[in-house]
Amino acid sequence: MASMVNVQAGAPGSVSELLDRLDGLGGSLPKRLGQCAEFLRHNIHLVAVSTVADLAAGAGVQPSAFMRFCQALGFSGFSEMQALFRAEYTQFRPDYEERLSQLRERGSQGPEWLAASFAEAGHKSLVSLMNSLDGERLRRAAAVLTEAGTIHLVGLRRAFAIVSYMGYLLDKMRVPTVIHRTAGQIESDHAMRPGDALFAVSFAPFSQETLELAARAGARGIPVVALSDTADCPMRDCARELLVAREVDVGAFRVPTAALTLATALAVAIGGSRENSD
Amino acid sequence: MASMVNVQAGAPGSVSELLDRLDGLGGSLPKRLGQCAEFLRHNIHLVAVSTVADLAAGAGVQPSAFMRFCQALGFSGFSEMQALFRAEYTQFRPDYEERLSQLRERGSQGPEWLAASFAEAGHKSLVSLMNSLDGERLRRAAAVLTEAGTIHLVGLRRAFAIVSYMGYLLDKMRVPTVIHRTAGQIESDHAMRPGDALFAVSFAPFSQETLELAARAGARGIPVVALSDTADCPMRDCARELLVAREVDVGAFRVPTAALTLATALAVAIGGSRENSD
DNA sequence: CCAAATTTGGAATATCTATTCCATCCCTGG
DNA sequence: CCAGGGATGGAATAGATATTCCAAATTTGG
Known part of the structure; x- marks a missing residue:
């Protein structure tokens, strides 16, 4: 036995x-x-x-x-x-179908119904993120940013939440990071020096400021890693790597769950590699 | 028959x-x-x-x-x-466990592994959010903020991403909103006038500045809605309503998926109600 | 290449689960 | 208050499904 x-x-x-x-x-x-x-x-x-x-x-x-x-x-x-x-x-199984149908009955569109809808959209976004993720590209993107002297982050409007969380994480891991707020700040460009890298986040419809900053950085030979919600993003031309995180909308709104998840993974990967090479 | x-x-x-x-x-x-x-x-x-x-x-x-x-x-x-x-x-079921075990085999801890881990944590966070969500409390929180003249938002460090996204949404829906950055700004308090409301986000370990701002607002009779990752949040005393969104961690890191989802639902609910009453 | 040990396939069996049946109960309409 | 029809509980049965067993095949070690 x-x-x-x-x-x-x-x-x-x-x-x-x-x-x-x-x-x-x-x-x-x-x-x-x-x-x-x-x-x-x-x-x-x-x-x-x-x-x-x-x-x-x-x-x-x-x-x-x-x-x-x-x-x-x-x-x-x-x-x-x-x-x-x-x-x-x-x-662990969510009963969204049930929950939504229940909520639909009694006075639809309340905050609880919205929360359930956004939660369900979040699930779908995460599934789609993992289905479409190109591991090799993500690894290359992480490598580019790991090798940078200072990581510059840019993202406006809805993309700013992503950038600010990434900035928080990188800073916590002692990775030199700058968050760019392009509004009225002309000196942004000069803060980026050779050896640095730019991480730019922009979702359709794209912010002109973000696109332009990324384009100028690319032209100056500063490597750009871009994150968008579509592969048709204009930054595909100037970026060394373009990451895509699609989100499932609820009506006209969305939670940038997939993008935030991907950005966090990237930040932690960068922090981890840097630590090892110190 | x-x-x-x-x-x-x-x-x-x-x-x-x-x-x-x-x-x-x-x-x-x-x-x-x-x-x-x-x-x-x-x-x-x-x-x-x-x-x-x-x-x-x-x-x-x-x-x-x-x-x-x-x-x-x-x-x-x-x-x-x-x-x-x-x-x-x-x-419907995504096979994260499988994916993770596959990734674990060949060179663990790469960016792709991290992304899968954070995605799985996101799923779990969303499920737990919806399981623990109190619809009535959420409705009351939305009501408090809907009735406010101006909505003041505060949240530092990791909470700032939540606040900034909420600010973006509210602004897009033409809801009067101010994001407070307490660093060195003493006038924060006076910007809040009777009839306004404060939405404060803080996760353990809590930022002293956020707690103090919320406490002062509460003391002045300005209604406070708080969002945290635990019911033990110090703001429970000064807040009219305390919302809780727990997150599933990956090692020492997390993506604030549940909090962002809840905050978005809240913002959209507020925007919707205001629109109706205009 | 042979013997011992392990693995395998498939059938036999034990267990558990779905399904049906019917005597009893409970309503409902007159 | 009294039929009569549907609803109910529980036991009996039919059907799956898990589990075991063992002879045959395969591998392993000497």
Whole structure:
């Protein structure tokens, strides 16, 4: 009984713990169980709502093999493993459909309805962000800004919130940063010196000031990383890298959830790399 | 066979269609089936991962009653109804866990990994926001700010992004708004006149300046609406309403997704109400 | 290349879940 | 107040689904 594939401790207590254990097992699993592991990694979301037979078929193995796989992970069987996924699912799943329909009934368009709508839009924006994100481009953008002497940030109107949060994070991580407010400040350009870099944020319809500042920086050989809500952004010409974060609107309004998320990830990545190279 | 409670067309083809039909049935259902309907409306997310017995128990009825309820909705039985929910679930669900574990494998902690982590945290923050949101309190907060002559906004450090976006939205909707930057500006207080209101944002650890400004405003009888990430916020004493938006962290960092979403909903609600009363 | 140990497939079984059925109860209309 | 029709609870049944078992196949170590 002690010579089984892998009988550690008890069963995992959460999905991420389970994934860790899966990584730990590495390639040490026999062929069929390996198939199960591979399939599970790519289809985590199916576990809560499928039968062993379905999952086994998906992984291309017999149900009994999948059972053995569950046991190798430390569970008593499939049911115990599924219970874990179901618990996690019921904990985190938003019931927007329900909530919105409820709110729609009694006097629509109140603040609560708006909050639910914006929250739902936020979910969609984040999903779309991760689906469309180009990891390689993001890495290059982070590299450009990591190597800069001082990072200059610019973004007006709705983009200013993004820039100000990024400025806060970078400053907290002791990365030399300047936030540009172009209004009536002609000296902006001269603050950018060779070796610096510019991070420019602008959403359609674009602020002329931001576009021009980015263009002048690009012309002077200062690398520009741009963030916009469309690939058609005019900055695509002057920018070394253009990142795109689309947002889902609620009527005429939106929350820049995806952009803020992407900008934060970028800032933290920059802060992390700088720290390492100090 | 034709005299059953309600046998229309076929089974609903989607969850929202089902909700519509539920609304259509209105109060015409007998007591026990009504309990099922009520429970379903509030626990849509449970259907995909529960048994009839569980749901029936939750609704306080016998399994057989729940079966009749499913049939009244046009399904052949519970299984058919559950299949609908399971299908929608597998469609919508993003596989962050999977994505993260994939990214973890090859060179962890890159910008892409960070983006995925922050996106996942954003999802969780939004779910928790909507689970904990008190509609009544939000409505009162919106009312306080709607009735104000000028809305004063204050928030420093990480809270400034929230305030600046809210300021942008309110300004766009032609609501008189002032953003206070307390640094070295002593006249802040006098800008707030009777009839105005203050919206103060501060997250732990709180900025002393924000707390003091809010306290002085409260003492002068100017209504204060506060937004924080904890109910333990010191402003709870001076504020007319305290809104709470908790965020899920990634390591030492976070994206203020929930707070920004809530603040946006609030701003749009205010803008909408003002428009109506003009 | 052989023997031992491990893994595998598939069928048999145990368990759990959905579904039906019917005696009883409760309303409703006369 | 008394039928009569629908609604209800609970048990009985049919159907899935998980789980185990073991003979056959495969791999591993010497």
